[in-house]
Amino acid sequence: MLVLTQGDPAGIAPEITIGAWQALRNQEPAFVFLGAPELLAGRVPVQLIEKPSQAQAVFAHAVPVIPLKLNTPAVQGQPDSRNAESIITSISEAVRLVQTDAATALITNPISKDVLKQAGFAHPGHTSYLAELCHTPGEDxxxxxxxxxxxxxxxxxVSLKTAISQLSPELIIKTARTTAYDLRHKFGITSPRIAVAGLNPHAGENGLMGTEERDIILPAIKTLQNEGLTVTGPFPPDTLFTPQARKNYDVALCMYHDQGLIPLKTLDMAEGVNVTLGLPIIRTSPDHGTAFDIAGKGIADPSSLLAAIRLASTLVHNRKTYS
Incomplete structure (x- = not known):
């Protein structure tokens, strides 16, 4: 059984959760919502349960909910740090359920980093907190x-300036190894193909436009190739994402955030999914934020959450098959 976290109760998480249940109620995969039931009740049927194993029997006619309490009533579009406790508890309890095999995978609804920071939350977001809960800090x-x-x-x-200073052969190698491992174990790709983007225009043009490709990226690629991984590049970033180029790899390893997320969101914004690799559990999330500006207006699109739920189910199946 998949477990879906509450997310920020003032954002669009309740709306997209309802939309996901309405789309999936007569098909698979089923999920259990771990959060405050009043966020959903009144708009769709809700059934309180005690454990994920009870969810399947009720999913067709009600959203199965393992209830949590809010410290203050949620107002759509008005985030309140007083509810940070329930947001954090939903994440930690969901991880515990997966770790104890009471659930098979975790899907996280969007949270606000700022709301949690105001409440003293020490992590910059979901990912590092999940890694801490899984006892794998820094491996995500x-x-x-x-x-x-x-x-x-x-x-x-991080800022672009900081990203460039952080780049090293060791970081690229570590990231590529984790990516290749999970592409095999979770995505079912036996021999994953990793294409590595350059950092500079034209991938440096043999040092004329930057030396990071020669000094940092290429040594990492050679090390990975010597380990038997199918890693190619560095490729000029402006041609790496064309339809023809995308046929030649299973994943693009990018040097900084926007280098990868701009093409991903341009191509697949509605169905983009955030997947955390390097964890002993399966975690996916919609590739968007809390959208406080449209919360409660009935226009939030559940497509990315639906894609995250379906991908989590596929990854669970793939991991069982690989094992």
Whole structure:
């Protein structure tokens, strides 16, 4: 059974959860919502349950909910740090359920980093907190996956200046190894093909436009190739994402956040999924935020959450098959 976290109760998480249940109620996969039942009740039928194993029997006619309490009533579009406790509890309890095999995978609804920070939350977001809960700090890798493209940024939520300073052969090698491992074990790709983007225009043009390709990226690629991995590049970033180029790889390893996320969101915004690699559990998430500006207006699109739920189910199946 898949477990879906509450997310920020003032954002679009309740709306897209309802939309996902309405789309999936007569098919698979089923999920259990771990959060405050009043966020959903009144708009769709809700059934309180105690454990995920009870969810399947009620999913067709009601959203199965393992209830949590809010510290203050949620107002759509008005985030309140007083509810940070329930947001964090939903994540930690969902991880515990997966770790104890009471659930098979975790799908996280969007949270606000700022809301949690105001409440003293020490992590910059979901991912590092999940890694801490899984006792694998620093091993997490972010992948964005859509129908047309998969990308993995080597550096993530830092300024472009900081991203360049953080780049090293060791970081590229570590990220690529984790990516290749999970592409095999979770995505069912026996021999994953990793295309590596350059950092500079024209991938440096033999040092004329930058030396990072020669000094940092190419040595990492050679090391990975010597380990038997199918890794190619560095490729000029402006041609790496064309339809013809995408046929030649299973994932693009990008040097910084926007280098990968701009093409991913251009191609697959509605169905893009955030997948955390490097964890002993399966975790997916919609590739968008809390959208406080449209919360409660009935216009939130559940497509990305639906894609995240379906991908989580597929990854569970793939991992069982690989094992």
């Amino acid at each position: 890798v972010m992948m964005l996956a859509g129908p047309s493209l998969r990308v993995v940024p080597v550096t993530v939520h």
